[in-house]
Amino acid sequence: MEALLAGIIACLTGCGVYLLLRAQTFPVVLGLTFLSYAVNLFLFATGRLIVGQPAVISDAATGYADPLPQALVLTAIVIAFAMTAFVIMLALKARAELGSDHVDGLAAADDRDHDREVGP
């Protein structure tokens, strides 16, 4: 189980970093989202993997999952959303002001192909 989660985190981080290094804004935003999944899962994993014991106090419970990483990750998820929204908005602003969706604002050749269907 531990290996599965570690593998998932590794895969999400790798894909996220690859997308983050792309030259257009949209894949970068996707990459950030990937990374936030990975980071949230990693933070969550610091509470270790506990099955079937949610941190809700009851007499019948035999044990509890670690609530602290959960609380941290809960707000992290919401903040990651705010960050994604902010970054995508920066991308839109850049597109409006610079007429390009290249991360460095370069007048990209792709702009001519804007809205053109690229073959499969």
Added chain:
Amino acid sequence: MNLPIVVLIPLLGAPLAAWVARYGRLNAAWMAGALAALALGLLIPAKLGVFRGETLVQTIPWMPELGLNLAFRLDGLGMLFAILILVIGLLVILYARYYLGEADCTGRFFAYLLLFMGSMLGIVLSENILMLLMFWEMTSLSSFLLISYWQYRSDARNGARMALTVTGLGGLALLGGFLLLGDIAGSYELSAILTQGDLIRAHPLYTPMLVLILLGAFTKSAQFPFHFWLPQAMAAPTPVSAYLHSATMVKAGVFLLARLFPVLSGTHEWAYLVMGAGLATLLIGAYFALFQHDLKGLLAYSTISHLGLITLLFGIGTPLAAVAGVFHIINHATFKASLFMAAGIIDHECGTRDMRRINGLWRFMPYTATLAMVAAAAMAGVPLFNGFLSKEMFFGEAVNFARDSIWVWFFPGVVALAGVLAVAYSLRFGHDVFFNGEPVDLPRTPHEPPRWMQVPVEILVAICLLVGIAPAWTVAPLLQVGVAGMLQETPPYYSLSVWHGFNAAVIMSIVALVGGVLLYLVRRPLLALGDRWHGLLDAPAAYRWLLRQLVALADAVTRRLDIGSQQRLLAVFVITAVAAGAAGIIPPHVPITGPAPMTLPDLVSIAVAITLVLAAFTAALIHQRRLESLIVLGALGLFVSLIFVKFSAPDLALTQLSVEIVTIVLLLLAMNFLPRTTPVETDKAMRLRHFLIALGAGAGSGILAWAVLTRPQASISRFFVEQSVPGGGGTNVVNVILVDFRGFDTLGEITVLALAALGIYALLEDLRLPPPPLDSAGRRWNWDLHPPIMAALVRLLLPLALLVSVFIFLRGHNLPGGGFIAGLVTAVALIVQYLTNGVAWTTARMPRNLHPIIAAGLLIAVGTGVVSMALGYPFLTSAFTHVHWPFADFELASAMAFDLGVYLVVVGATLLILVHMGLMGGASQPADPDPACRAD
């Protein structure tokens, strides 16, 4: 608690002085004077105790765990300096009132001056050394403002920058030194540090600590080789020079030496470093002072020399040398401040400070000339003036020190040479300016200045004379407590009388006086020689060269790393992160796999994991086709929430689920305004590099996660689990942590959320991006934007969805749910209305302006905290009570109100972001469908 007030009066008074200057330019001077006098008055009751030998310590706890307290201390040394700062400050304020011209902004000047005065008082009255450092940096900053007061002059700007750079550098070193000192002594409070001299001197970190602290002191007190900033700072208005560069700021360095004298002195390192710097500075300052043609330049180098003298005395390290050093601090402050003021008057009246042109002023201003010559005599060390007394003590100590060493002749000889130079440059100030022929081509015809401009000079000169003639009747008590404060013990016996009999010191004084007069007589060829050699020893040029090299280096590094490419920067960033992580595990000091028992995966988990990994790779592979990869991303988010479900985190699963929906809607909306596809990057090599970087990052994070997961856990969470019901009144521990135990964190987080929403709102203002007229397949959009059946259904769903969110909100404290999740559910329910019914229809039925909702949420959240404060508990303390209802028993916690705030912020922020994004293209779609389309 009068000490903090004394420090705060000038600091808080600074904006006041700037404000009153609006109603008359001289008001600022009166205000500044009144505030300085008030501070001086408030210090009086404490002074009486200090004269009885008490040390007053007043502490306001701030962050005691970190050793940070607002702690103030008044002992003899601090009081001596506080009196110097306030009394000379008052005189300088009076002087500056007449010095500043009609065009000068008085409000700004006196505000800076008060700021500086408060910072300086803070230094000398600090009990906590970290606080002392803070005030230390404030003096650097405020002196920067004062030196650059005439902002339009480039020499003022450059001089101010140089002063700030050098003293700022010293401040950094001092911070390091203080941290080491606090670490060694186990406390940042002076009371504790000053009693631990033996421990500190024996500590292995003593030497680095000493070097760092001395760097701070030497840069501030313009000791060689950091002396060069002081002459450059002479571009400041003269009152500033009189105050900062004679009496106060440059004395902060020697104050620090005196303050830490009991714990730092008495070692070879101290003796070599402090005496070495002091001796070099004494000679270099005196030598260059003689060759200056600028009146203030002469005074600046002479100040450097005198500071070197004081440093040298502290370096000698005997109690009697300390007495001489403290005495000279007082004397130098009085005669040098008056000399600066006199120089300012001369500059004011003649329009120049060039001593080659200013000659024979005696005829024009005999009274000012008399005052200036008395002060110059004190500077030279002529008997019956105060400078003579401390200089004689200095000579005596130099002889005493050298008597038992190999330097028996050399050391007193060098000291006497400095004395000769001092007499010569003092003569140059006195004779060259007021006699020595006729003035040469002065811009103005000089005459006596306004009467009140002379008064501060008169007072200071009178002090010079009184102290010089009858020291035992005037300065003795102050000196006695000052030295006692410095040594932290009763000082040894010393005699303050003018005549001690014929001894070595008297011989040295005579040598200095006679030699100085002789040197002055041959000044013409000497000065000509000096002019020719000028430029060979140009310290500011060396400094500028060093600075240029530094900037060039930084430029080169930056240009290599930052070529204006985000891809490149991010690649460097990720590689660095991976390399730093890898450095920790290669070679492995501990096994990567920990000892904790592992759990076996079940088939469903394996299936989910494989799907998730495949989906992630798919999304990355097909990222050029944006819509498809976005859909896969949405699926990924759902899988992540499944993971949370599996591992006992229902709150996280709910949050992830609702955030995922909002995120996908957001990205879909954004995609409307961006190209549909990403062009294939042609650089294959770069893609391969990026792939390898990504592989490294993935492997690294995977190994890290594996290492964490296979180790047994030691968590502080038991506390939260145990205290959740008795302490927080809720059974859902995650929610109780969010709204109660760590409520302050959550408050910060919703503030960030609100700020992000407002930031996006600001970014979107006036942003118009027309949506493309055709879809990705080249077809026109469907004119039927809001299909009626779907719209009707969604409207029906709204109350149900809202009911669900209320339910989730209410149960949040005890069962999975809470403000965050309920807020997201509400937001999703409303966003669906916008999507299906259109923005126009929905905004007509909804509050259009969402800012008040966010504000209300934040206010409620803060309000719950404030209420608990008002009831006498710490911020955000919660209370709860058990409520009996006919149908159910439940706990009602005040944290629910906080959660309501969270809920409102989440709803408001999410809606604000999405609605304004949807509105960006004008209407959501053409409000009036194209008739041609309708005809289709």
